[in-house]
Structure formats: structure tokens, C-alpha cells
Amino acid sequence: MVFIPALWPTGINYRKVGEKPFILEEDFCPRTAHRHGNHTAPPLTACEAGNVGNATPYRAVDRRRMLAAAALGREVAPLEPAPGDVAPYGTVRGSIIDVSPHLIVVEDDAGEEHRLVIAPWATAWRGAPIAPAELPLRANVIIRALHGGTVADRVWADITRITGTIRSVSGNRDLTIELDCGPHRRPRSVVVPYRATGRIRVRHPQLEPGYLFDAIGMIDEGTTLALLPATSQPPYRANAVPPPPPAYRGVQPTISGTAVWGDFEEYGVAYPMLEPGDAGCEDAGVSCTGLPYLSLGSVLHVLNECDRRGNRLPIVACGCVAGRFCDRCLECGTSERGRIVELSTTAYVELGGELTKGCFNVRVGLG
Template sequence: MPPVRDREARRRRRRAVLEAPAPGGVPEGARPPLRVLAGTVLDASPHLLVLRTAAGETRVPMTEATRIWRGGSGGLAALRPGRRAVVRAGGDGPAADRVWVDIGRVTGTVLTRGRDTVEVDMGPHRGRAHVVIPPRVLGRVLVRHPRLEPGYLIDVVCVTSPDGPVAVTPGTSQPGYRADRPAAADPYQAPPDPVRGTATWFGGVGASRDVFGLAYPAVDGEGHAGGCVDAPAGCAVLPWLSLGSEVVVHNECGERAAVVPVVECGCVAARYCDRCVECGTSPRGRIVELTAVAFAGLGGDLAAGCFNVAVHHGVRNEEGSPW
């Protein structure tokens, strides 16, 4: 088959109908997402946290059971005015169950490494980051990222600061290959539905990250779908979608699920052929990168970095039959 026809044949097998309706309901028995807020701390006491969110000033009750993270176990002192926070309510009421303060994440390709810093290319949508790796953290990072050198992938959970992100812990283990040589799935294989693999999260809190959404590794790079033309195929077989498409994301560790829209092209995630071991071992491949709000709402721990996931696309081929 000539190359052009060959490429088009593969596209037909992997292309979701971009105008298709939203997928059906969430899996039977799955619980809905928890309430999550993101914003700037205005005030905090043992009983009340006041945030400035996109909706305005918001008050969240606090209890003795509320757990606060800022680079590890934290207390009320971490909730200084001006700091950014992701706040999740427990399932039994409006009180805060978890609060992550100034949490961020840097995922991408190492460009340069200094004595205690790493310059990272986070992809065409996220730019570059200058990450500080303190000596007390370096050993922990090297255990899971032994090739901390230019050309290899890195993934670290950070505390954000006025001077940039400071690494706290590795987000996942480093794949053993260079970033420009990712493992690729069989291009002729039809995508299953659901697709199972790893869900991670990206960014932290900010104007474009406070939404309930996800970055998808296989946003179509042709036409007006919004994808990256040179995005790698990845090791998980995914149907192509467009920005604005919706999928059902099911956290198979926490048994929560929701319909989540695609808000960004997650082309960097396609380079990671790794696994999540949050509850058993997931199949290889990052199949969604959730915003911090969506990840926490679906029961994920932002400091842990991943959960095992099933993503239901509900797509049909051009003849109206399943893949």
C-alpha cells in the first residue's frame, strides 16, 4: 500500500468521530467525583479556610481531620495568605478533607542539568521550567530517575515558589529510553473501549488549571482538532479526538468516575510508557493527564501522582459499528 494510503488507513482505524455525542453514563456502581476548589488563600483558622476562587470569596469548613500538604505533612502554618491551594471536601459533608498548598508538577524532557537544578522542556503548550532539586531530595529522585541527564524524561511533584518549582518527590519512575525514542504501539491495532492505563495530572493551580478537564495524548493533529502535528504515537492505542471532546474517566483505585472534557493536547504524556502501581499494576501508557481539580475530584492524591484508570470513549467507526 502506498505510504499516503497506508497512513490514511491507519487514521481511519484510530479516528474517533469528532462530532460524536458525549459518551454514555459512567460505569454502574461508580461514585461521582468529590467537590474540589482551587484558589488563593485569604485567611485560615483551625475551623475555617477562606479562598479567593474564580467564583469569588469561598469559605470552607476545617476540622481536626483535615490533612494539609506543602511538600509533605503540613499544618495550619502552611496556609499563609497569598499561597495557592487545591481543597477537596470529604464525601460526608462540606468540610475540607485534603488541602494541597502550592503543589505543582513538572513533566518533560531534561535539557540541561546543574549541580542542584534541571532545565525541563515541558512541551509546546507548557514551555520550559527551571526546577531546583534540593540535596535532601536528590537521592530520592535518582532512585526513580537514574538517568537524570539531557535527552531523558523527568517527572517530579514540586512546591511552587516565587523563584520557580522546587522538587519534592518523583511523580513516577523514569522510562528507560530517551525522550526522542518512545515505545510505540502497533499502528494498525484498533483501539479498545475502554482503554486501560495510567492517569496522571498536570500543572498545579492557575487560571487554566482550575477547570475540571484533561489533556489527551492523542488529539488529532490534522484539521482544526487542536492537536500537535509531530506528537508521538505512544505505547497505548488511543482513538484520536479533538479539543472539546468528552470521555468517561473511571478511577479504578477509588471507584469514582465522571465525564471529563478534553481541554489541552497532552502530547508529552504520549512519550511516557510507564505504569501506575497505586492499586495493582496498570497496563503501560499514560492515557489521560487530568487537571489538578479533576484528579483530586476523582479521588487521586496529588502528591502520589497517578492512579489506575479506564477511559471510555463510546466511539463508533464510520459504518456505525464498534472498533
């Protein structure tokens, strides 16, 4: 593995032990006394203080980027496309409050309404292809939008992705699969309806504990349904990931591979090669691709090699489950083996990804 010290979480006081830097809690969390009633309590760090005063946990991505820029004596780089990138698509997320053959109205989480004209060529998906006008009210949608977010080009309703390690499988016709989705994400229970078992089993022949599972489906009345295989199941168990090939020791400004999307809310990238102590994830640091160690808050330039849409995105989560897949993406040619980044749903759609296809060929460099 290649180690890039400049991209580790960087405080004002920077120290090293051997070859790897470490950060004292005081670098990010200066101790401050606070009052409780008529008594002065023992000093707390800013991380411990939580909402006391204006304390901010050092794990916050924006704060990490600010501290790193201060330590390096430069401005915080904006999160925007690089010169030469095709501009990302617009996106709208929320629940449908009105829909007709020509107009869709969506209310986002902040209560703001978005009215979009439905393009004549627009398509929609809710468990299967469907006319946009047939989408049900209150369905949760993500819309790929054109012309400043005023025209709906693609609509995905109640879509979800289920990725993890199989813990148990039960049922005869409809299968119920319990998944371990990693230390930082909750376990999930997914139902494979009988009509989809053929498609799922063809691409996932080992529906047994210990093997990886990756499917795309929908949430219907609180039940997660797996309907489409997102990839071919790796032949190895989740704890037997093949080692990466010998690393080339020269400077590699970019790495090619596969980008996928995942069900996490924070906008940005989940990345496999994080130090477990930094990421708070004991399963981090596993990948079959020769990736460098980076830290939460580092910025990557992510380029969709299929249509050249790119953007600078922060690392916001651990991609320990994605790192265990050594598959390839065939969206536009054959990608290099291994998942380099797992994008949040919004970031994936902005870069031209089709949610029901599950991946695109990607080139990633430092932001």
C-alpha cells in the same frame, strides 16, 4: 492505531480524503465582511475575525462539541458521571485569606470567598505534610471538599508538577534543570534542592539532556522546587518511545492504563493521540499504548479503578509529553503500561486522586 472517524472534529459539511476526514476552514469559519471606518474590508473568516462580532474560533472545545452534536443530529451530552459511577469529590481552588485549627477561608479567582470547616482527620501538604492550621496566608490551594464543598478533607498548597524532556542540568548541590514541556506548554526551569537530590536521583538516574523527567514539587516565592519523583524515569530517550503492542482489531469499548495530572488550567483531559494539525502540536500522536486517534472536544468517560469514581470529561489539550511515558501505576494493583490521560488538577482531585502520589489506575471509554 485504531481510527474513530465519528470523534474527529465534525462540522456540518463533512468530507474525507482517503481514510481520514478533513475539514475546510469554511465549515467552521464562514467568511463575513466587516466595516472599518467608511470602508468595507475584505471578508474575514470567523477564526480570523477574533473579537469581530460574535465570532468564535473553531478550536474552542464547547463549540466543537456543539457542532459535532448538530452534525450527528443529537443533543449535546452533559458532562456528568455515568450511571453506576461513585460521585466525584467537590473541590475548591484559590488563595488562603484566613485559617485556624477549625476553619479555612479561601478566595477564588473570581473574588468569591469559600468558608470550609476543617475535618478532624484532614491533612495538608506544602512541600511536606503539615497541619492545615499552619498553612501560610496567600498560599494557593486546592482543597478536596465533602458535604457540598463545606468540609475540607485534603489540602494541597502551592503544589506543582514538572514533566518534560531534560534540556540541560547545572549545579553541584542544588541542581537546576531546564525542561522542554512540549510545543504547547512553556519551557520550565526547576531547582532540585540538595535535600531532595537523593530521592530524585534514585528514581531519575539519567539526569542528562534528552531523557524524560517527572517530579512533584511546589512554587516558593516564584521558584519551582522539585521535591518528589512522580515516577521512575523511563530508560529510553524521549525521541525513542517504544512502539505500542499489536492492536486487537475487535471492538474495545474501554482501555485500561494510567491517569496522571498536569499543570494546565482548562478543566478536562490532555490526550496523546491527536492529529498534529488538529491539535496544533507537532509532537502529538505518540504513545506506547494502542490508543485511537481522537480530536479536541471529544468526550471521554474516565473511571478511577481504585475507588470507582468516574466522570465524563472533554479533551481540552494535547498530551504529547504524557504519551512518551510507558510506566505503570501501582496505586491499586498494577496498571497496564502507558499513560492514557493527563487530567487537569481539579478533575484529578475530583476523581479521588492524591496529588502527591501522582497517578491512579484508570479505565477510559468514549463519553
